[in-house]
Amino acid sequence: MNLSLQLHTTAKQYPEKIAYVFLDEEVTYADLDTSITLFANGLKRLGVQKGDHIALLLGNSPHFIIGLYGALRVGATVIPINPTYTKGEITYVLQNSDAKVAITLDLLVPLLEEMKAEISALEHLVVCESSLQKEHNFLSSNDIHSFSSIVQHQDVTYKFPTLDEDDTALILYTSGTTGKPKGAMLTQKNVYQNAKDVADYLSINGEDRVVAALPMFHVFCLTVALNAPLMNGGTVLVMPKFSPTIFFQLAEEKRATIFAGVPTMYNFLLQSNKGAQEKVKTLRLCISGGASMPVALLKEFEKQFGVVVAEGYGLSEASPVTCFNPIDKERKPGSIGTSIMNVENKVVDEIGREVPVGEVGELIVKGANVMKGYYKLPEDTAHALRDGWLYTGDLARMDPEGYFYIVDRKKDMIIVGGYNVYPREVEEVLYSHPNVVEVAVLGVPDPVFGEQIKCYVVVKDAAVSEQDLLDYCQLHLAKYKIPSSITFLDELPKNATGKILRKALRKELLGK
Numbered sequence: 001m002n003l004s005l006q007l008h009t010t011a012k013q014y015p016e017k018i019a020y021v022f023l024d025e026e027v028t029y030a031d032l033d034t035s036i037t038l039f040a041n042g043l044k045r046l047g048v049q050k051g052d053h054i055a056l057l058l059g060n061s062p063h064f065i066i067g068l069y070g071a072l073r074v075g076a077t078v079i080p081i082n083p084t085y086t087k088g089e090i091t092y093v094l095q096n097s098d099a100k101v102a103i104t105l106d107l108l109v110p111l112l113e114e115m116k117a118e119i120s121a122l123e124h125l126v127v128c129e130s131s132l133q134k135e136h137n138f139l140s141s142n143d144i145h146s147f148s149s150i151v152q153h154q155d156v157t158y159k160f161p162t163l164d165e166d167d168t169a170l171i172l173y174t175s176g177t178t179g180k181p182k183g184a185m186l187t188q189k190n191v192y193q194n195a196k197d198v199a200d201y202l203s204i205n206g207e208d209r210v211v212a213a214l215p216m217f218h219v220f221c222l223t224v225a226l227n228a229p230l231m232n233g234g235t236v237l238v239m240p241k242f243s244p245t246i247f248f249q250l251a252e253e254k255r256a257t258i259f260a261g262v263p264t265m266y267n268f269l270l271q272s273n274k275g276a277q278e279k280v281k282t283l284r285l286c287i288s289g290g291a292s293m294p295v296a297l298l299k300e301f302e303k304q305f306g307v308v309v310a311e312g313y314g315l316s317e318a319s320p321v322t323c324f325n326p327i328d329k330e331r332k333p334g335s336i337g338t339s340i341m342n343v344e345n346k347v348v349d350e351i352g353r354e355v356p357v358g359e360v361g362e363l364i365v366k367g368a369n370v371m372k373g374y375y376k377l378p379e380d381t382a383h384a385l386r387d388g389w390l391y392t393g394d395l396a397r398m399d400p401e402g403y404f405y406i407v408d409r410k411k412d413m414i415i416v417g418g419y420n421v422y423p424r425e426v427e428e429v430l431y432s433h434p435n436v437v438e439v440a441v442l443g444v445p446d447p448v449f450g451e452q453i454k455c456y457v458v459v460k461d462a463a464v465s466e467q468d469l470l471d472y473c474q475l476h477l478a479k480y481k482i483p484s485s486i487t488f489l490d491e492l493p494k495n496a497t498g499k500i501l502r503k504a505l506r507k508e509l510l511g512k
Contacts, residue, residue, distance in 0.1 A: 002163055002188045003195065003227055004072040008033055010233050014206065020236040021254055022062050029233070032065070035151060037158045039070030042150030046101065046124050050075030050161050053097055053121070053171070056217065057083045057090070057104040057112075060240050063128040063147055064216045065226070067103040075161040076101075077168045079183070080217035083108060085478050091115045093173050094122060097183055097375065106130055109144065126150055165189035171375050172219055172316040174420065183375035184317045193342060194319035194369040195227035201324055201340045202258075202285065202310070206233030209282075210258040213239040213247060213265065219320045220289050220418070225260045244272035252279040259283060262290035262418030264449050266301050266309070276305070283307045285327060289314060290418030291450045292406055295333045312337055313406065317390055319369040323404055335403040336396075343367035345404055347396050352386065360407050363396040364389040412502065414443030414451050419480045423502070426453060426483065429476045435464045438492045440500050441483070444509065452484035456505055458492060 011019075011033035019032040027035075048054065054071040056078060058064040071078045079097045081090060083105055090111070094102065098121040104112060106127045116122065128147040169188045173181035204210065210229040214221035229236055237254050239246060242265060250256065259280075261269075266288060269276075286309040288298070298309050310327055313336035314320030322345055325337035339345045346354050347361040355361040370390045373381035384391055395407045414421045423441035430439045438458040443451040457469065466486045473482045493504035 002072065002169070002192050003231075004036065004069045005160055006192065006231055007036070007069055008073075008160075010231065014233040017206065017233055018235045019230065020062070020065060020238055022238040023240075025062075027062065034156050035062075035066050036069045036073055037156055038151040039066050040073035040158060041155050042152075043070060043074050043076070043101070046126075046145070046150075048074050048076055048101060050163075051167070052076045052100045053079060055079045055081055055094055055097065055099040055102040055104075057081050057102055057108055058128060058217070059083055059105070060212060060216050060221075060238050061128070062238075063103070065236075065238075066151075067126075067128075067147075068216075071103075072169060073158065073160065075163055075167065077171060079171045079173070080222070081173070082215070082217055082478065086476055087111055087115060088476060089478060091118050093181060093183075094119045096181075097171055097173070100124070101126060103147070104128065163188050166372065168372070174316040182377055182380055184371045185373055185375050186319050186371050190319045190369050190371060191223070191227065193367075194321055195223050195231055197341050197343070197369070198224055198321050198324075199228040199231055202228070202287070202327060204228050204232055204234055204258065208232075208234040208257045209237055209254055210234055210260070211237045211239060211247065211250065211256050213242040213259070213261060214290075214418070218290075218418075219316050220262075220314065221260065223314075223320060224287060224289075225258075229258075242268075244269050248273060248276045248279040251283065255282040256280070257282055257284050258287065259285075260287040260289070262450075263288060263293040263297060264291075264417040266293065267297055267448055270297070270301050270304060280305050280307065285310060287312065287324075289321075291415040292334075298333050310337070311335070313404070315392055315394075317371045317384065317392075318343075318365050318367070319371070322365045322367070322369070325403075330401075332399075332403050335399075335405050337404065338402045339404075343369055345398075347398050347404075352389075357398055357400050360395055360397045363392045363394045363404065363406070365392060366390070412443075414441075414453055416443075416446075416451055416453065416480045417449040421453060421481050423453075426455065426473070426477065426481060429473055430455065430457060430469065432476075433469065433472050435459045435461045436469070438500065440492050440502055440505055442502060442506055442509065444484075446484070453481070454509070455483045455486045456489055456492060457486055458489055 011029040015030035017029050018026045019029045054076045081093050101124045103126040125144045166187050168185045169191050170186040171183040173183050210225050212225040288311045293311050310325040312324035322343050323336045325331040344366045349361050366389050396404050398404050412423050426441045427439045430436050440456045442454050444454045446452040469486050493501045
């Protein structure tokens with residue numbers, strides 16, 4: 001079984017049930033399945049075959065759902081990409097992933113046309129019309145097609161390709177310590193099994209109406225708020241963009257039962273409308289992930305809104321979920337919960353031996369959800385996957401009842417509003433500035449976003465201002481990767497070999 005075939009089966013069982021709600025539009029499973037088949041047939045007319053790579057440069061919309069499941073129905077590999085990435089970031093992922101087709105917003109077509117020469121494998125653009133783009137002159141090109149034209153034919157018959165469970169379904173690009181993202185290859189079995197296990201663990205069923213407010217190109221939303229409910233006949237309430245006001249309105253009008261978000265979202269909801277208990281009275285469960293949720297925030301949110309928040313843990317390389325606080329027994333604030341079914345977590349020392357209960361070590365994971373490797377990176381794959389275990393790089397401990405707690409991140413990753421940022425990635429950009437000599441990037445606590453990015457720099461010319469460097473970062477980094485502040489120093493602390501000591505900077509910062 002795979003995701004697209006499962007949706008086809010669900011559509012046969014519940015043809016008149018509402019699959020998703022987008023703005024004022026309600027779409028049944030039968031109509032969604034038909035649109036997916038039409039789109040899959042359209043992709044085949046473009047020459048897309050099993051195993052080809054298709055990029056999705058889209059936000060939360062019907063285009064994303066149909067594009068994702070349509071590509072999977074052909075047997076293609078899907079590469080979701082954040083459409084707000086800069087030109088350089090998009091170019092790298094499209095080039096590295098060998099994408100043959102990009103399904104994209106019309107607003108991004110001029111940008112993609114500019115980078116065409118750098119993306120050797122890209123043959124076709126499928127353009128999703130938006131209300132903001134009135135002119136479609138670019139559609140006269142032979143290799144640019146409108147989304148609507150792809151699905152305009154009326155052939156609703158489809159012969160599903162034979163797919164192996166080890167065929168690659170998704171390549172999710174996740175930040176690497178070298179500053180370049182790595183493509184985690186998730187198989188058909190990985191994504192199907194994790195969606196099924198999450199749905200079973202959280203008892204997501206056909207009566208649930210799940211709010212998809214997180215970006216669908218992010219694996220958290222993809223698995224928990226999209227694939228899991230669609231497997232069981234649930235309804236996805238699609239939010240194009242998160243807004244507390246719109247969320248409360250949507251939850252009340254559509255009687256939402258599940259909300260999945262990062263801690264930042266819960267903070268915004270708590271601060272924006274403390275009198276909104278009536279609007280969310282149908283919620284049975286809230287799910288938090290992407291970053292550790294402060295216990296004080298969790299307790300205050302539950303107190304204000306009268307709904308349980310279940311915190312979990314995952315990473316792109318694990319499709320993503322490995323742990324969740326159970327909903328049918330004790331939930332421990334501050335914990336990421338216990339292993340979900342078909343997944344094993346354990347805490348080990350530097351040589352891979354399991355540490356005693358309560359001791360800190362590296363969290364490693366095994367299960368049907370674990371990736372088969374990084375795309376075109378055999379050495380990185382060998383480092384991450386050892387003896388059947390995925391080494392997460394996160395430090396954790398386990399209590400006597402089998403609940404896990406993330407203690408710290410072994411890597412230097414910074415989490416801003418649920419998004420992963422590696423210091424090296426920001427440092428590389430700043431190092432490319434002609435006046436920057438040295439850079440060190442740290443994550444600092446932030447009450448709204450969990451963490452923010454702080455930079456320490458040494459420059460050649462004292463006339464260079466903080467705003468100059470921030471403006472430079474804006475040209476080369478996605479918004480959430482831009483530093484919140486930059487401090488100028490005469491020299492950065494180093495060890496005897498000349499390595500910059502982030503720990504010394506962090507200690508000084510904490511001292512202040």
